[in-house]
Amino acid sequence: MNNKVSICYVAYGKKLEICQQIYFSILSLLKYDTRKFDIHILTDSPEYFVRLSEYCHITVMTSQNITDWSGQYDYHFRIKLKALELLTEVSPDTDILFFDSDTFHYAAPDTLITALQQGYAIFHCNEGLLAKNRDNSLWSPLKYRKFANIEINYKTYMYNSGVVGLPASQASDILHQAITACDQMCRNLQKKGVVEQLAISAVAQTKLDCKFADKYVLHYWGNKSQWNELIRTHMTEVLLRNYNITEELSLLSSFDPIKIPIYKRTQINNQRLKSLADVMFPKIRSRYFSPSE
Template sequence: MQLLYLVFGNNIQNHFQANFSILSFLRQKENLLTAITIVTDAPEFYQHLGPLVTTEVIAADTLLEWQGEYRFFWRAKIKALEYAAQRHPQAALLYLDTDTFLHGSLPQLAQALATGTAFMHEAEGALSSLPSKTERRMWQQVKGQTFGGVAMQEKLGMWNAGVVGIPAQRNLEAIALALRICDDLCAQQVTPRLIEQFALSVALEETYTLEEARPHIGHYWSTKTEWNGAISAFLLESHLKNRTLEADLAALSAFDYQQLPIKKKVRNTQNRLNNLVNKAFPPRQVEFIDPKR
């Protein structure tokens, strides 16, 4: 099984999340991981992992090409899957957003992939019944039509794409279908925010039995502030103590994955009130170093 990460930009938090995620898998690698590939423009952030990972630096023009005719950035995720599958066609492929970690059994996950079960992080429900404005608009735009050769029926599900597990059997076929669906959705100017997620959801359900990766993998997309604090403390301690990779893996065995929530919903009203309070009561007596004094 090979792991794949796609990490671009200079936001250091994304890179230390990816490092932590990789460490969580290395704790259980047990010869199950044939490759760990990081597609990035910042390979310098992964030196601590040494030869256990491969950083693929993708040129800007290649990244632009991956976005396709309609310059949809997240089409690059599907192209990165294609790139990895072409390089290791006989290996199951597990794509991970940076804000993920392995807390369950890697052998169980690898066995399921090996026997033809695909994974995405969690099932969110049929697109036709999802409540958000974006999803309702998407359904109105696609219902009754065909994209990538697949008729848009009410039963078609939306799955969270923070984890995408593709068995080796029919891998390039499934990825090609996702690309066709994605491109057709872009051509019809469907609301773009969730296009690649829906394309992957439909393609994997059409090609495989699709299950949730949530029992094995945590995805803290809604609680990044809390997890970023815990992860930065772990990596800072590693740096200050000059820990080796082996020592980091040993330290991670004592990490309590249940200490922080992986999902939290905050009402928009609360966010608006917080913004109003911050504007009404800005900080006072803010000082900076003055080199002239």
């Protein structure tokens, strides 16, 4: 078995914000001992990661890959599972550790790597029993039914797939079964939502004990706007000062991520009143430059 872990990021759709987030996440990872892992980026936008090419393996995803990996139900989160499956085919003897773009490494991944080597599956956090989730869009149509021979029932937990780690011994089988389950679930759903997350959660928890990464990795899915702004500010300074990666890592050392919320919620009444005020009293009046004829 390869002693190094394959750390994986996936970026598709040529979305600049996603690529910026991945860049920043990888930067936070480069602060630590990189001899324990290899970083892989699977993307259809390799031009956005040239600056990291010395530190990462970049695999180009074609438009055909994206079409094929979306599957017959055109479900874009399925692409993540297929990208991980490709990685297991390329390196079948290597543990894999996936991170969503909107993550930041607060600590070295050593604890997660050790857990993988001990045969655990890893997810970002345990979101609780699916049956008790406030969002009923998955539980109601899927309960007590089998998908890829896994029954969705009152014992099924939903794990957050912002981080997914699978030991090499089980990775290929779990991903294959999760993709099958995902496809079968999609057939029964009008609102697919995060069914990819449910599929891999349901399969992994029947095969392995699971550990969670939420004490080591910030997953700021609930406050992307603020994090995106601070990433843009960071990258602007790096560009204007013409920093190399070493200098950029030094700049990052002064950043304290726990001071930035990973989740923010705007009260619905606040949103409604602001929307009404914007209609009644437009706060922005636009004026455009008019060149002389």
